[in-house]
Amino acid sequence: MKTKIFSLIVDNSAGVLSRVSGMFSRRGYNIDSLSVGETNDPKISRMTVAVTGDDKILSQIKNQLNKLEDVKSVEELKYGDAVIRELVIFKVKADADDRQKIISIANVYRANIVDVSKNSIMVELTGNDNKIEAFKDLLDGFEIQEIVRTGVTGLVRGRVEEQAEG
Numbered sequence: 001m002k003t004k005i006f007s008l009i010v011d012n013s014a015g016v017l018s019r020v021s022g023m024f025s026r027r028g029y030n031i032d033s034l035s036v037g038e039t040n041d042p043k044i045s046r047m048t049v050a051v052t053g054d055d056k057i058l059s060q061i062k063n064q065l066n067k068l069e070d071v072k073s074v075e076e077l078k079y080g081d082a083v084i085r086e087l088v089i090f091k092v093k094a095d096a097d098d099r100q101k102i103i104s105i106a107n108v109y110r111a112n113i114v115d116v117s118k119n120s121i122m123v124e125l126t127g128n129d130n131k132i133e134a135f136k137d138l139l140d141g142f143e144i145q146e147i148v149r150t151g152v153t154g155l156v157r158g159r160v161e162e163q164a165e166g
Contacts, residue, residue, distance in 0.1 A: 001052050001053060001054060002052065002053070002054070002055070002058060003032060003050055003051070003052045004050070004051055004052075004058050004061075004062075004076055005033075005048060005049070005050045005076065005077040005078075005082075005084060005152055005154065006048070006049045006050075006051070006061070006062065006065065006074055006075070006076055006077070007046060007047075007048050007074075007075045007076075007077050007082075007154065007155070007156070008020070008046070008047040008048075008049065008065060008071050008072075008073070008074050008075075009039075009044055009045075009046060009071070009072040009073045010044070010045050010046075010047050010070050010071050010072060011043065011044065011045070011070045011072070012038055012039075012042060012043055012044055012045040013070070016045070016070045017036060017047070019068060019070055020047060020049075020065070020068060020070070020071070021034070023064055023065065023068060024051075024061075027060075027064065029051060029053065029057065029061055030051070030052070031049055031050070031051060032050040032051055032052055033048070033049070033050035033086075033149075033151035033152045034047070034048070034049050034050075034151050035047070035048045035150055035151040035152065035153045036048075037153075044072070046153075048077070048151070048152055048153040048154060049065075050151070050152050062074055062076070075156065077154045077155075077156065079128070081156060081157060082154045082155060082156045082157060083154050083155055083157060084128055084152055084153070084154035085126055085127060085128065085152070085153060085154060086126070086127070086128070086129065086132060086149060086150055086151065086152045086153070087124065087125070087126050087149070087150040088124075088125050088126075088132050088147060088148065088149045088150070089114065089122055089123070089124050089125075089147070089148050090122065090123045090125070090135075090136070090139065090144055090146075090147055091120055091121075091122050091144070091145045091146040091147075092120060092121050092122075092123065092139060092142050092143065092144055092145065093119060093120055093142065093143040093144075093145055094119070094120055094121045094142065095119070098121075098142060099116065099121055101142075102121050102123065102139070102142060103121070105135070105138050105139065106123045106125075109125060109127075109131065109134075109135045111123045111124060111125040111135065112124045112125075120145060129152075132149075
């Protein structure tokens, strides 16, 4: 099983997300991660979808996405050829002693402390999946109370002119 990340350019209109996600559910495909946002053109949104399957299923998914009327383009984001990131927030139980240890770990990973309370600390981290998992592993001795992840998003490297020519 492989994971692929698809970057879709879609119409920014009501029901597009439902139609795209509906294609997955009708065919029994699972979405591992989904993020959507408006682009610099308010009529267009970029949808980043991570899916897992064998080569045949992943090829079918790409073909089915290309058939949807609201989808203008589908591009696979590949590590090395694209900048791929995810945002995660960890809420970690922490007394005064643990707080400094967690802050030290966060500093190594260039994470941000976004909230500190008497009994917990919240750490915001942006990076690829390997960085996020490595940070999570270092928190193994602490009690992670909650985690929230945005889902992956990304863009192909290079200038816009280079992509238009390719």
